[in-house]
């Protein structure tokens with residue numbers, strides 16, 4: 001008890017603080033999302049996601065090389081196709097945008113490549129699966145997810161990342177991959193994915209806003225932590241190699257519980273709206289960009305994430321590379 005016990009002894013100098021720092025972030029623990037757009041010839045920015053660019057095919061390789069040099073752990077690829085249809089059939093086209101992007105990345109360097117696996121970027125209605133009477137038909141969609149997984153694995157993806165929140169998607173994808181000889185391709189499951197307003201800038205970037213309705217019949221209610229625990233458990237049982245919580249900062253309790261409940265790697269996705277929030281506040285002079293970025297990532301790690309998918313990956317890796325203990 002005070003006055004014998006004094007916490008400030010542990011904070012006296014920069015060296016003492018550095019010695020006692022409980023967590024330390026490595027660039028390898030960060031995953032950079034990359035958007036690849038089949039409709040463009042030059043990189044494209046959207047106002048709501050400042051500093052992030054959709055890349056044309058042909059520019060993916062050099063970006064992956066740059067990220068690899070910075071020490072970034074992996075890239076997560078999103079495709080924006082030229083052609084959308086009600087089923088989203090471009091998503092499993094072997095010559096589709098994401099499949100070509102994977103091959104380009106793999107030819108350029110050794111950075112691990114993950115692929116987002118969903119249909120909302122590929123359907124003309126913007127929903128995450130096949131519709132029946134304006135509702136996403138869960139079981140019919142699983143078969144399509146299996147085809148996408150196989151085509152992404154065939155293109156060379158190291159891990160597929162199903163984000164559609166269909167029931168049974170991990171098991172369906174695992175068995176489709178195994179059936180086609182892709183036993184070595186991993187699944188990073190978006191397990192506890194909430195129906196969050198923080199995906200807004202992402203949808204501006206990829207044009208995946210649903211033309212009617214929303215995603216609340218499959219994504220989770222932000223109020224539900226116990227349900228999130230069940231989702232995580234089911235994905236682990238279905239054979240996921242990694243579990244993900246998304247978004248990250250508003251859901252640190254969910255990350256913390258995931259860490260306690262599981263021995264699988266836990267991944268957290270600091271989503272587009274979280275990034276935009278910090279960027280825009282910094283642009284106004286309300287926050288210092290680098291400090292806000294590093295604190296947000298440190299806190300996500302402290303909550304229990306092994307891996308963080310973040311639009312700050314490149315920038316944070318750069319900052320970490322230059323940072324030495326004082």
Ligand code: PBG
Pocket residue numbers: 116117118119120121163164198199200201202203208215270271272273
């Ligand atoms: C679905 C998907 C979304 C995000 C990642 N995968 C959007 C959604 O569910 O509507 C959001 C990522 C972000 O906001 O950064 N393919």
